[in-house]
Amino acid sequence: MEILSIGEKIKRTRIYKGYTLKDICEEKISVSKMSCIENGKIKPEDWILELISNKLGMDIEYLKKDVREQLKFNLNEVKVNYNKTSQAEILKYNLDYAEEYKYYDIAFEFMHILFSYYLEIKDIKSCQDNTARYYKLCRNSDSEKNKLIYYMDIGKYFYAGNEYFQAASYYNNVRKTLMKNESKDYNFLISAIYEEANCIFMMGQYENAYEILNKIIDIIKFINDSCYKAKIFNLLGRLSIGMNNGKFREFEKESYKLVENNRELKAKFIYNYGCAMLKTNMDENAYDYINEAISLYPEEVNRDFVHFILDVIKTLIQINKISQAKELCDKILNYSIDLHEDVFIEKSYYFKALIMHIENNIEMSEMYMNLSLDILMKIGDKNTIKDRYMEMGVLYFEMKNTSESLKYFNLALNMDKKI
Template sequence: MEILSPGKKIKILRKKLGLRQDQLTDERITRSLISMIENGKRRLNRKTATIIAIKLNGFYKNLGQEITPEYLLESEEQQASNIVDENMDSLKPILKNKKEADQQHVFESFERMIELANQWELQEKEAEIFIIRGKYYFDKGEYNLTLADYFNSLEYYIAARKVEYIAILYIRISKCYIKMSLFEQAAFYGDKAYLLADSTKLPNSNEIKAKSLFNKIVCYGKTAKFDLTLQEIEKFKNLKYANDSLHDEVTLIEAETFFYLKNYEKAKKIYERLLHRESKIDIDTLIRIFENASMLYNKIGEPSNARGALKKAVSYKEQIEEQRVGIFLLNIAHSYYKINDFDGAIHLLDEIMLISKEKNLSEILLTDAYILSSEIYKARQSFLQAEEYLLKSEYYLEKNNCRSKLNVVYSLLGELYCDMGNINASKVYFQKIRNNQRA
């Protein structure tokens, strides 16, 4: 779509009908004025635009078209902004359907929009594009690119003093650092968002505070700063912010914290309080509750309740998105392994293998399933089966050149051959580790 000045629009519309400049004149506007407007030597005002639109419509009405003064007056910057908006609207359904998105098309669309916004100095529009593209990169797990876009956007909003956008970006940056396991930076930006919301009168102040506190709670929990975790949880509870999903997440972290502090009785009460709301809890949070409750029950000597919690988790399999079923089953299998229920773990791992034959599961996911299977068979002293699964893992990892994970498998094979008394084979794999580290 071509971007036209008001004068060029008038000229194109006039020539389309084969009209002369003097055919648009009357006692109020001269041919000289129309010529200067068309050549960009005079600015078009609303009064003149209205007169020219009426004149043009005298001819265009026969074509079933209407020329409005607003169309003639629309600036090149506004046209550029509208083009960006139209491109963004067409991109939104593609971004929403992440599975089917043509990555190259998405990338090129963003580049075109940024180039257009930059060309016409649409700084606010460019900042909006950076936020949306940052979210796109975040969903793809490309966190460095996410941060680059968020910080580019932040630069504009700080200069424009748009506090609400600054606070929201601080929260998003904090969330990104959490995904990168950079918890100190994440807590820093979470704190900046909270302080900004606390010191300004924003309409969504409590929402910003709640989300920033949640990010800080996650950071302190991940770094075992349990006193700070509980302190921030109390601040969160005292906020008047109604979001059941976020409250459930915070309550789950509270239960985990008491578990790590070995206050099992308090942790159990919190888990049971959460499970009392089972039907109202987000599915992903609910699965984590079942997994963590299982570990607690196992720790306090209630193995039947531990297995029961994991069975409940598995019962929600049909509600998991198809592309995530493999990961879901593998996570539950790991939970069974942690409570020493090897039969439960093997049953789910067998199901993963079956699914992989019917649908193309990620080879990396399949490799993780093989590694867990080998751990279980090794624990059962079934060394040959453990070896079989580790060799399958080695094949897939070498095929995909996953060096970091290859060292894990090489190490497991080296230890397994030691247990089997095959020292020469063990030496081969320890040498492979050294070679891999040098590569």
């Protein structure tokens, strides 16, 4: 995916084949003009490109592709051949070029994919580091659609950081903007409504979330993606549990029907229902739902499975199912190490620390907490690091290590000032 200007292609090939500028110019082009072409100061005419391609044995179509065309080609390649292992570096390389040449429309698309990639791998720090640049590209691209895409991505960023009120406000802006448009992009609109309702649900405002989500029912016929329809019914089901409105079984059945052959998504839905049942009059069924979800989700050493089980472990710790949480945590720590995913390794160490603390094994809890913190310092955002410093301070206080306790409390206070 290397990007070269027309002049750079000519210069690189000329030097590789041992030609001087005079050799390729002959009597048809001045040496000074060719020098300017190679340095990008002059755009060559077609007849010059024909001459150079024949002289250097270069493919004329390759030679004619300027930086913008190469960037557009690379962008399409990224969309078609999504490769997670090398995705970030490829995207950053192309993004830098597009921004340098002021192709802000293309740069925005690369940033959108890069930002989405960071969200997908839960790299919130990288999202945080790129928000200002993303905003600048959004503004420079001068596109109403890009502004809405930017709002949606920033909403997802705030949601990933558990800042649900902030996230909801961005989704709300998208929803209201799209509702005013006569020619509505229904897929975009439905996504904004769903995400806003989900944020309100996470804030515990079930009636408000249900009212917002009900706006989808009239336009759900425009959704072709059965899995996305199922997600909507899953959220309606969770809201029904919280509201105790008697509609849960109806929405539960509809969500399962739409993902009948998708075990991963069905397992996530069952787990979501179990979590929603906690702290309701259906709490006695919650653990059964969570266990069913664990048994249904296909076990593979991949990112999706590890991410799912880490969520489950967090819930098991919260409901005091420590033995099961410990067993799963040991397995997932090994999987995370096999995947070389720092985000997962850090979270696995952290949950190990919590489990050891509950079991009164304070020394082991301290060890795993420090292992977790070492990774968090590289990948965590400021708020998460501050909270972890506070936890470390409490842990050392319990260990009667006053100096270490004060050190971490002070680090948390200093971090708070920076935030």
